[in-house]
Amino acid sequence: MNGIYWLASYPKSGNTWTRSFIYAILNPDKELDINELATGAIASSRQWIESGLGFEINQLDHDEVDRLRPPAYRWLSRQVEGYGYHKIHDAYTYLPDGTPLFPKEAALGALYIIRNPLDVALSYANHNGQSVDQTIRQMRDPDHAFCGSDKRFVNQIRQRMLSWSEHVNSWLPSGLNLFTVRYEDMTGSTEATFKKIAEFLQLPSDEHSVATALEKCSFDRLKAQEKEKGFREKPIAAAGFFDNDILGDWKTALTKRQVTTILHDHREVMQAFGYADVNGNPIET
Amino acid sequence: MEPILTAKVMHKKDTQSLYRYRFFGLNVQSGIPLLLPTADPVQSSADVVIQYGEIPKDGIAESQEIGGFCQARPGTLWLHVPDVAWFLVSDGRQIDVMPEPECDQQTLLVYLLDSVMSALLHQRGLLVLRGSAIRVGQRAIVICGASGVGKSTVGAVLIEQGFQLLSDNLCVIDQDGQIQPGYPEIKLWQDTIEALNISRTRLTPVRKQIKKYARPLQTEEFHDKPLPLVAVYILSTDNLHAGQLHPLKGMKAYLPVKNQTYQSRYLIGLGMAAHHLQLCGRLLKGIPVAQLYRSLARMQTDSPTALVNAILADLAAKGLHADIKSIQTRNV
Numbered sequence: 001m002n003g004i005y006w007l008a009s010y011p012k013s014g015n016t017w018t019r020s021f022i023y024a025i026l027n028p029d030k031e032l033d034i035n036e037l038a039t040g041a042i043a044s045s046r047q048w049i050e051s052g053l054g055f056e057i058n059q060l061d062h063d064e065v066d067r068l069r070p071p072a073y074r075w076l077s078r079q080v081e082g083y084g085y086h087k088i089h090d091a092y093t094y095l096p097d098g099t100p101l102f103p104k105e106a107a108l109g110a111l112y113i114i115r116n117p118l119d120v121a122l123s124y125a126n127h128n129g130q131s132v133d134q135t136i137r138q139m140r141d142p143d144h145a146f147c148g149s150d151k152r153f154v155n156q157i158r159q160r161m162l163s164w165s166e167h168v169n170s171w172l173p174s175g176l177n178l179f180t181v182r183y184e185d186m187t188g189s190t191e192a193t194f195k196k197i198a199e200f201l202q203l204p205s206d207e208h209s210v211a212t213a214l215e216k217c218s219f220d221r222l223k224a225q226e227k228e229k230g231f232r233e234k235p236i237a238a239a240g241f242f243d244n245d246i247l248g249d250w251k252t253a254l255t256k257r258q259v260t261t262i263l264h265d266h267r268e269v270m271q272a273f274g275y276a277d278v279n280g281n282p283i284e285t
Numbered sequence: 286m287e288p289i290l291t292a293k294v295m296h297k298k299d300t301q302s303l304y305r306y307r308f309f310g311l312n313v314q315s316g317i318p319l320l321l322p323t324a325d326p327v328q329s330s331a332d333v334v335i336q337y338g339e340i341p342k343d344g345i346a347e348s349q350e351i352g353g354f355c356q357a358r359p360g361t362l363w364l365h366v367p368d369v370a371w372f373l374v375s376d377g378r379q380i381d382v383m384p385e386p387e388c389d390q391q392t393l394l395v396y397l398l399d400s401v402m403s404a405l406l407h408q409r410g411l412l413v414l415r416g417s418a419i420r421v422g423q424r425a426i427v428i429c430g431a432s433g434v435g436k437s438t439v440g441a442v443l444i445e446q447g448f449q450l451l452s453d454n455l456c457v458i459d460q461d462g463q464i465q466p467g468y469p470e471i472k473l474w475q476d477t478i479e480a481l482n483i484s485r486t487r488l489t490p491v492r493k494q495i496k497k498y499a500r501p502l503q504t505e506e507f508h509d510k511p512l513p514l515v516a517v518y519i520l521s522t523d524n525l526h527a528g529q530l531h532p533l534k535g536m537k538a539y540l541p542v543k544n545q546t547y548q549s550r551y552l553i554g555l556g557m558a559a560h561h562l563q564l565c566g567r568l569l570k571g572i573p574v575a576q577l578y579r580s581l582a583r584m585q586t587d588s589p590t591a592l593v594n595a596i597l598a599d600l601a602a603k604g605l606h607a608d609i610k611s612i613q614t615r616n617v
């Protein structure tokens with residue numbers, strides 16, 4: 001059965017690494033180029049949505065565009081040959097009449113990648129070229145959205161993030177065929193975790209294929225490519241996209257107050273995913 | 286300014302009125318006011334008729350789906366824009382329109398004058414590019430690019446420097462290689478208006494729901510006669526090459542321009558794909574093409590000028606220095 005898989009995550013949670021892996025495992029004979037990760041359009045790609053409709057949406061407001069997303073995805077999902085893997089940063093939200101923006105019938109399933117918000121805050125701040133405190137406020141904000149300007153044209157459509165906790169809590173009960181994976185398991189138990197990802201996404205999941213793909217998209221390789229020729233998806237403001245090594249981790253880079261704030265904002269979800277203990281203290285993963 | 290009309294009012298008010306226009310080299314007769322300058326009473330018969338009509342709501346027979354709301358077969362394109370209207374485009378000569386009950390005139394025109402009109406122009410065998418056409422001497426250049434990349438912003442800067450536009454968004458090249466003048470207006474987002482300090486006095490909202498505005502072009506800002514194409518520039522965003530102009534040669538020139546075709550997704554359904562390929566090959570032969578990059582960051586106040594300067598420098602290198610100078614001198 002053909003169709004779409006969503007690769008869903010809050011930003012800076014491992015989506016690009018996952019897409020690199022998918023590309024590598026589907027193209028074993030090709031070199032991986034971080035600027036040519038053609039696994040499928042991002043869910044908020046204006047061009048992709050317009051191809052699902054048959055007309056332009058560049059002179060509609062955000063709410064009007066939202067009403068057109070469900071029929072666009074329904075049509076697009078019917079056209080896919082094989083499987084399409086599409087990144088999505090949107091929270092799982094609904095139109096005023098209760099229709100989900102990403103209808104169940106338009107997707108075979110969703111891989112949801114979650115990462116410790118303490119690390120997300122650090123990485124997201126670097127990505128946006130802004131302070132960690134500003135990022136923490138954004139991660140708490142239920143109205144946080146990408147591409148939400150109405151004064152200028154943006155090449156992606158508006159993506160509502162909600163808060164970090166609400167983002168997680170929006171995808172989990174969506175009713176989609178969902179597989180949730182922790183970024184920390186992707187780094188800590190790499191082969192085993194990516195094997196499970198491959199199985200869920202109906203990709204080749206034998207040991208050799210997984211290992212070969214992982215080798216091609218190792219962090220060092222991705223970082224080296226970025227250094228050599230740049231990465232198209234890196235914003236100008238960010239020092240580097242593949243930034244795990246330069247940022248250190250939250251234990252050294254966040255202040256005590258910042259850690260406390262994030263725990264206060266997102267305690268329940270952090271506890272549910274092993275990022276905080278029953279007393280609300282951070283667990284070192 | 287004409288008031289914004291709803292569909293009910295449009296139907297009642299204007300079923301008997303006929304408006305005449307001329308754009309893209311066509312005499313157009315319309316039962317729907319297009320909010321464009323009208324042409325003199327027609328001397329010859331209309332090339333294109335736009336009218337209200339009954340259109341099947343579910344589509345047309347023996348057609349290909351182009352997205353969930355569009356179907357086409359050779360000679361006919363059916364389009365439904367939810368909450369706006371149904372459109373039927375026939376044989377490059379007729380556009381039928383059936384507005385939804387709550388549709389407003391401005392929203393209807395956004396679709397009628399862009400996507401729907403592009404389908405008619407494809408049916409007529411014309412080359413329709415997404416681009417702004419600018420007069421340079423006795424010829425014209427086209428600045429192509431994806432929606433929102435900054436073509437109109439660059440066009441606005443060129444107008445300030447004394448250049449004339451032939452079109453702002455739809456650039457139509459006929460079978461003789463002539464760029465045909467389009468709608469005498471330029472549409473800009475609020476961001477650009479603020480950055481370029483454009484006077485608000487002649488701006489009208491494109492739609493009340495969005496902060497995009499139309500500015501009619503004055504006689505000295507708009508060239509209303511066809512001109513031969515002399516060069517194509519493709520504007521795109523690329524952080525790695527921002528500010529650079531790269532000439533393209535051979536197939537590397539042909540494909541990017543072909544890919545700037547407006548609503549190219551309509552061509553296969555309309556049975557015009559082969560014709561389009563041949564047309565591109567013929568019309569673009571020998572035409573210099575260059576890729577021009579800007580960064581993904583917002584266009585700051587000086588970026589459009591930098592892009593314009595890159596284009597003008599390239600044209601000067603092609604021997605058009607005198608044409609550019611005379612325009613700029615006139616504007617001083």
